[in-house]
Each structure stands twice: as structure tokens, then as C-alpha cells.
Amino acid sequence: xxxxxxxxxxxxxxxxxxxxxxxSLINQTIADYEIIAVDDASTDESLEILREYESKYPWxxxxxxxxxxxxxGGARNKGLxxxxxxxxxxxxxxxxxxxxxxxxxxxxxxxxxxxxVGCDYCMVDTHTMNVGxxxxxxxxxxxxxxxxxxxxxxxxNPGSMVIKVYLKAVIDAYDLRFPEKSFYEDNCASxxxxxxxxxxxxxxxxxxxxYQHDASTVHEISVEKCEDRLAMGKRxxxxxxxxxxxKPYRHEFEFAFSKVYYMNTLFSYMLGVKKPRLKFLKKIADxxxxxxxxFQDNIYYQKTFDEEQKRLAAMHMQSPLKFKIYFQLLYFxxxxxxxxxxxx
Numbered sequence: 001x002x003x004x005x006x007x008x009x010x011x012x013x014x015x016x017x018x019x020x021x022x023x024s025l026i027n028q029t030i031a032d033y034e035i036i037a038v039d040d041a042s043t044d045e046s047l048e049i050l051r052e053y054e055s056k057y058p059w060x061x062x063x064x065x066x067x068x069x070x071x072x073g074g075a076r077n078k079g080l081x082x083x084x085x086x087x088x089x090x091x092x093x094x095x096x097x098x099x100x101x102x103x104x105x106x107x108x109x110x111x112x113x114x115x116x117v118g119c120d121y122c123m124v125d126t127h128t129m130n131v132g133x134x135x136x137x138x139x140x141x142x143x144x145x146x147x148x149x150x151x152x153x154x155x156x157n158p159g160s161m162v163i164k165v166y167l168k169a170v171i172d173a174y175d176l177r178f179p180e181k182s183f184y185e186d187n188c189a190s191x192x193x194x195x196x197x198x199x200x201x202x203x204x205x206x207x208x209x210x211y212q213h214d215a216s217t218v219h220e221i222s223v224e225k226c227e228d229r230l231a232m233g234k235r236x237x238x239x240x241x242x243x244x245x246x247k248p249y250r251h252e253f254e255f256a257f258s259k260v261y262y263m264n265t266l267f268s269y270m271l272g273v274k275k276p277r278l279k280f281l282k283k284i285a286d287x288x289x290x291x292x293x294x295f296q297d298n299i300y301y302q303k304t305f306d307e308e309q310k311r312l313a314a315m316h317m318q319s320p321l322k323f324k325i326y327f328q329l330l331y332f333x334x335x336x337x338x339x340x341x342x343x344x
Contacts, residue, residue, distance in 0.1 A: 003033035003102055003165070004085030008075030009093040013045040017094045017211070020127045022053055024096035024209075026061070030103035036083060037093075038064045038075040046093075073178030073185030080177065087165045094211050095162065098129070101207035105165045114201035115167040116194070118159060121208035134206055137163055145199050148248070154200070155252035156259075156300060158190035163208045170197055174243070179235050183228040187260045188236040191253075195245045221272025223280065226265050230287060233261025237291065254292045255300035262288045262295070263305060266316060270327050281320035289317070 005025055012018040025035050035057075039047040050063035064078055076090060087106055091097060105117045124132035138159040142150055170176070174196045179185045194200070240246040240253055266284055270276055288295055295301060296314065305313070316323035 001032055001034060001084045001086065003030060003087045003089060003106065004079070004083035004168070005033065005035045005089045005091055005102070006076055006079030006083065007035065007037040007091050007093050008040055008072045008079070009037055009042060009046050009050065010040040010069070010072075010075075011042045011044045011046060012093045013042075013049055016127070017213075018046055018049050021091065021093050021096045022049075022061075024099070025091065026053070026057060027099050028097075028102050029100050030106065033060060033102065034083075034085060035061045036064065036079040037061070038066060038078050040066050040071065040075045041069040070180045071182055071185070073182060073189070074180035076178050076185075077180060080171065083168065086168055088168050088171060089165045090162050091208075092162055094213065096127075096209045096211070098205075098207040098209075102165065104203050104205070104207070108201050108203050109165065109167075112199070112201045114199040115170050116164055116197040116199070117201045117203065118164040119203045119208065120206040121160065121163050121210050122206040123210050123212055125212045127211075129209075131206055132209070135210070138200075138202055140202075143200050143202050146197065150200070151195055152249055152252045154194040155191045155249045156255050158194045160208075161186050161190050161193070166193070166197070179232060182231055183225045184232045184260075187229065188232040188239060191236065191256060192239045192243065192245075195240075195243070195249075221268050223269075223273060223277075226269045226273070226280070229265045229268075230261055230284065233257050233265075234287070234291070236260065251298060251300070254295055254298050255304070257292060258288065258295040258298065258301050259304070261291075263309065263313065266313070267309075270324075271331070276324060276328075278321055278324055281316065281324055285317055285320055 007021070007025070009018060022037070037050045037053070039050055047063070047065060053061045054063040066075060066078060080088065087109070089102060101119065105119060108114065109117045118138055120137050121135050122132040123135055138157070142153045144150065176193050176196060178189050237246065237253060237257060246253060262284060269280065296310070312323065312327065315326060
């Protein structure tokens with residue numbers, strides 16, 4: 001079998017979100033493929049919909065049921081355990097793909113000898129096959145036969161996992177899997193996975209449709225999700241050390257950690273949680289200080305973040321209390337100015 005598409009599913013029955021996703025997969029132009037949809041202990045009618053598709057398309061659709069909610073990473077792992085395809089693709093159950101996506105990605109792999117191939121995606125807020133706001137993913141200097149400089153770039157910016165196909169032989173050879181029972185599992189898995197492949201190519205077309213809606217993970221920030229982001233940052237470093245790929249890319253992993261564990265969590269927490277707690281702000285500071293005490297001197301950190309972000313981070317590392325008070329006053333003032341301008 002040429003391809004296995006793995007789809008983790010959790011409570012996506014409403015508004016035909018799940019059906020729109022599955023229909024896009026059923027109608028792929030590539031021949032000889034399977035869809036493995038894993039229901040992650042849904043409490044709505046998602047499993048019934050999966051059983052319906054399995055009954056209608058038994059030759060290419062398989063529905064699995066997890067009785068425990070293991071989150072997206074755990075559901076993907078269950079799919080990987082039974083996948084038969086030479087290639088593996090992942091799709092989130094509230095998104096969808098163009099009919100020719102997998103045919104073109106695998107054709108690119110066969111033409112070039114690549115063991116991982118990606119594309120771009122677009123952002124949409126309605127169920128449509130019209131291309132939305134383009135989101136380029138990965139860059140030309142990351143593609144080709146992979147060596148030290150390209151791996152460095154991929155550690156810092158591995159790109160999304162759902163817009164790629166991966167050669168299953170590599171996944172199996174290194175027993176690559178996802179963290180379970182956590183949000184943001186890709187933050188850990190994506191850079192680790194990319195360092196195990198040897199040739200990365202890209203098709204410069206937006207085949208993947210990323211659906212923005214109110215229930216989407218990125219639109220809801222909670223303390224639990226911030227805690228999970230911290231955990232995935234730590235897990236990324238642990239996995240890099242376990243696989244023996246940490247030392248050659250120490251500075252790149254330091255930057256990736258400062259971005260995932262620290263900067264993304266710090267600012268999303270302050271902007272998304274209604275009542276930020278000083279205890280959690282201290283936890284973030286203590287965590288990065290323990291792992292990478294000199295992260296602010298990292299050359300990638302200095303080049304990537306703007307001066308205000310770096311200034312606020314420096315304040316936070318010096319005094320979480322001072323940072324909390326200053327940040328809340330700053331954004332209260334900015335929001336007041338913004339409301340005034342809107343009402344003018």
C-alpha cells in the first residue's frame with residue numbers, strides 16, 4: 001500500500017466539520033491508500049460518523065476507537081501502530097486537503113528520492129475549496145539532501161507536520177512517535193522527526209486547508225495548555241538528548257526551547273489567561289533559567305525577537321512581579337487607546 005493517512009478525531013461531529021474533512025480524504029486522486037481515523041474517546045457522534053464511513057468505504061477506511069482520551073499525539077500513535085502504507089500523512093479532523101495533495105507529494109518524493117515531502121497551507125474560516133490566506137511553510141534553504149546547515153534550520157523551524165508525507169521505513173527504523181495526553185505535541189515531535197530524515201523536498205502549492213473556528217486549539221488559551229507547552233519544550237530537549245542529536249545543534253535547540261517553552265508561553269499566557277498568576281510566571285522563569293541560563297545571548301534569539309519582546313523578557317527574568325504589573329498596565333493602556341480610536 002502506498003499511503004496511510006492518520007486522522008485523530010475528538011468531538012468534531014458538529015457543523016459537518018468531520019464529514020468535510022473525511023470527504024476530502026475519501027476523494028484523493030492517489031491510488032492505493034488507506035485512511036485510519038482514530039476516535040479519541042469523543043463524547044459526541046464522531047465515532048458513529050467514522051463507523052458510517054468505514055461501512056461505506058471498507059476497502060480504504062478504518063475506524064479505531066480509543067476508550068481513553070490520549071489527545072492528538074496518542075491517537076496518531078495508535079494509527080501508526082497499524083498503518084500499512086509506504087508513506088504516512090497526518091490530517092487534523094477539523095481541516096481538509098485538496099484532492100491532489102497526496103498524489104503530488106508522493107510523486108515529488110519518487111522523482112527526487114526524498115524521504116519527506118511538504119507543501120504550504122492556507123487559512124480559511126468557512127468550508128470551501130477556494131484557497132484562503134496563504135501560509136508558506138518551510139523555506140528553500142531547508143530543502144534538498146539534508147546536512148548540518150539544513151538540519152540547523154529545521155531544528156528552529158521544522159514546519160507543520162500535517163502538510164508533509166513521511167517515509168514509514170524511517171519512522172519504523174527510529175521508532176518515532178508522539179507525546180501522548182498533551183496539547184502541542186508537534187512542538188516536541190516535529191524538530192525531532194526532521195533530524196531523522198535525509199532528504200526533504202517541497203511542492204510550492206497550498207494543498208492543506210487550516211480551518212480557523214472558535215473551538216480551534218489556537219483560539220483558546222488556558223493554564224492547562226500553557227502547562228502542556230512547557231512540558232513539550234522540556235520533552236523536546238529530552239528527546240534530542242535521547243536520540244543523540246542534541247550536542248551538534250545545541251544553540252539551535254536553545255533557541256527552539258526559548259521560543260516554544262519561554263516566549264510563546266509567556267506572552268500567550270499573559271494575553272490569553274484572564275487572571276495571570278505570579279506563581280506560574282516564576283515557574284516559567286525558573287524553568288528556562290535551569291535549562292538555558294544564557295538564552296538571551298543566543299544569536300538566533302537576538303535576531304528573531306523584536307526589541308520590545310526582548311525588553312519584556314529581560315524584565316520578566318529579573319522580576320516576574322514587576323513584569324506582571326508593567327505588562328498588564330501596558331496592555332490596558334493600549335486597549336484603551338484602541339477602543340478610543342475605534343469609537344472616534
